[in-house]
Amino acid sequence: MAKELMKDIVVLVPGITGSVLQKDGKDIWNPPYQVLLSAIGETLRVHSGLKDLTLQEDDIERDYLDDGIKATGLVQRASLVPGFFKLIDGYSYIRDQLTENFAVTPGKVDEDKPANYFEFAYDWRRDNRVAARLLKKLIDKKLRIWRERMNPHAKVILIAHSMGGLVSRYYVEHEGGCKDCKLLVTLGTPYRGSVKILDYLANGYLKNSWLIDRLAALTHWREVLRSFTSVYQLLPTYPVVNIDGNWQRIAEIDGIPGVVKERAIEGRKFLKCIELPKNAGAYTFTPIIGIGQKDTFQSATFSNGLLKASNKLPNQENEESLLHPSYATGDDTVPLLSAIPKELSQTSQVSFIELHGSLQSSDHLWENSLKPCLIASQNPLHLEEYFNNPQTIESAPQKSGISLSVDDLYLRDEEVTLGAEIINVKSDILEETGNFGGLRAIITPVNVNGEQKTVVEYFDQKHDTQYKKILEPNKLLPGLYRLEVDAKDVHESAPNALHSLFQVME
Structure with a gap:
């Protein structure tokens, strides 16, 4: 199957904690191996390198501070900061899907070769206006090279996750990016905070x-x-x-x-x-919402x-x-109210039943939204048609989905409790399918101290569409785990799988 030709340049902008940070050439933030918590006797400690991340000052006029910290790339692996932020498989998924489905030329930020896919790493500790200014410098340079050597009419397509959407929005609205931006797609961006x-x-x-x-x-x-x-x-x-x-x-x-x-x-x-x-109308803008x-x-x-x-x-x-x-929903980090930019308060083009950390690595989001959107972007008529039928939040039909409840952190000697509920499903479909056979949890070790096999557990039905599963203490070795929850039986109305991460401590 021939790949779709990508005539524009695509820039991927990660969220907070999504860029690797180095100090004097050494990683001080590159999850999971430095940031995972370690158990030493009865004391839990965090890798001492985290202290170096403390922001002593932040001068918005300066691109780089004197603390020696620079962003060098995107976090590619699964990572977790308990209670704060999760990245499911980092940002490797979007890169892999882009290169697999589109004829793109990946490039490096420090090279002058013509390329049209870039990953924008930035110091996520600092004022987002600094990152937006650096994003402008990157796009100005790379777009000029691509136009000169490959496509004089090329523009930039921005795919931004979480806080990266705020950086991108500031770029197009306040750094002159609107004249060069064709499409801005944001994934779970907290436009009004979290x-x-x-x-x-x-x-x-x-x-x-x-x-x-x-x-x-x-x-x-x-x-x-x-x-x-x-x-x-x-x-x-x-x-x-x-x-x-x-x-x-x-x-x-x-x-x-x-x-x-x-x-x-x-x-x-x-x-x-x-x-x-x-600059409304100067570029196509769509927020994808969890x-x-x-x-x-x-x-x-x-x-x-x-x-x-x-x-x-x-x-x-x-x-x-x-x-x-x-509106009493969200992606577990960003409320629905916040994920919708104010000018789109009554409409939302795209929403998915998904968790915040999985939006950038979701198969069904890619296949049903991001990929079609990118294909449409290569034909202006298709792009206009693609976004010409917004629906109100109240009337937008929703496929059945899963609402998941799981803590970020468990001790090895305590029970691991998982809660789930099938939502947005009609009673007649439940009768027909028997609740899709119930729900199951697939627990896969990501970074574990010892030999731990993947564990498959079937939820107990609590009431109608509500489920719960309790794993006995010591069933899982200390480490980081990827959790996938899906319906046991395949059915066209069955909810899509949902993903999360959790940590087990000694």
């Missing part, structure tokens, strides 16, 4: 109170994260915190632990400056110095509170 990030800053990863002392080392990682400018540019812009019955914005609140109000104000300014486009995950944090309460995140929608009396109940 309550999960707020919860992590305020509380860290405290799964159960009895883990607090043993996970004290994770506070170190939280302190490192608190130094990042980019983290403050991921905090929600709209009123999501309830204080004594009043809904307030984070930038209006004093005393949230782990949050510096002045930095929250600056972070909100960044998100607001890309909220409404100045939904279906009921554990997605939507709001928080703040009382007596403690912040508690919730899955309930905020209920403030303003335009952003007039939410259809279907």
Whole structure:
């Protein structure tokens, strides 16, 4: 089968933690082998190299700081920061699919050879405006070479995951990128911030109170994260915190632990400056949104110095509170409300029942959205037709899917509890298929201390479409695991497989 010719250049922009960082030529961030937590007796520790990631200063006018840290490539392997961020198979999937399905020429950022596929690595600790400026410099150079030697009419297609969408959006709206950009596709980008990030800053990863002392080392990682400018540019812009019955914005609140109000104000300014486009219509723009995950944090309460995140929608009396109940979802990291840019509040071209860390490595997302979108982009008439029929969130039909509940971190001597639910499925289909035979979990070791085979477990049905599985203690060796949950029986209406990661500690 002939590959589709790619006439433009394609740039892949990762999310936060998605670029490899080196200091003085040595990796200090390249998951999973340095970042996985290690058990030494009763003390959990984090690789000491993480301390070097602390951002001491951030001058937006400077491309590079004096700390010796440079971004050198994209994270390609599965990685996990407990309670904060997961990458399923890193970013190798999109690269592999592009080179397999399209006639593209991969290139390196430090070479002047004509090429039309690049991976943009950036220092994700810093202000996203710095990354956007560096993205412009890369595109200006590579696009000029491609136009001179291959296609004088070429433009750039940006595929951006998570925070990478904010970088890309700033590039096209404030760095003049709109004149050179043909298509911007974002995957799970938090255009209006993430309550999960707020919860992590305020509380860290405290799964159960009895883990607090043993996970004290994770506070170190939280302190490192608190130094990042980019983290403050991921905090929600709209009123999501309830204080004594009043809904307030984070930038209006004093005393949230782990949050510096002045930095929250600056972070909100960044998100607001890309909220409404100045160059609407100059390029094709589509956000691909992850939904279906009921554990997605939507709001928080703040009382007596403690912040508690919730899955309930905020209920403030303003335009952003007039939410259809279907908005009480997300991808487990980004709420649906945040994933939709404000100018598209009533429409969404593409949404998938998927987790945040799997959007960039999802087979069904690639086959049903990203690949057709890229094919259409090579013919302007097809591109216009492809995006000419948006649907409202309330009316968009949804295939059945799986809502998954799994902790990031378990101790070896505790039970591993998995929860799942089949959603968006009609009762007559359930009767016909017998709930698709139920659900199964395929647990595959990624980086494990010892010999551990893949484990296949079948969920117990709790009630109707709800399922639960408990793995007895010590069944899994310490290490990182990839989790796949799917329907046992194949059926055209069966939900697509869902993926996640979790860690087992000694």
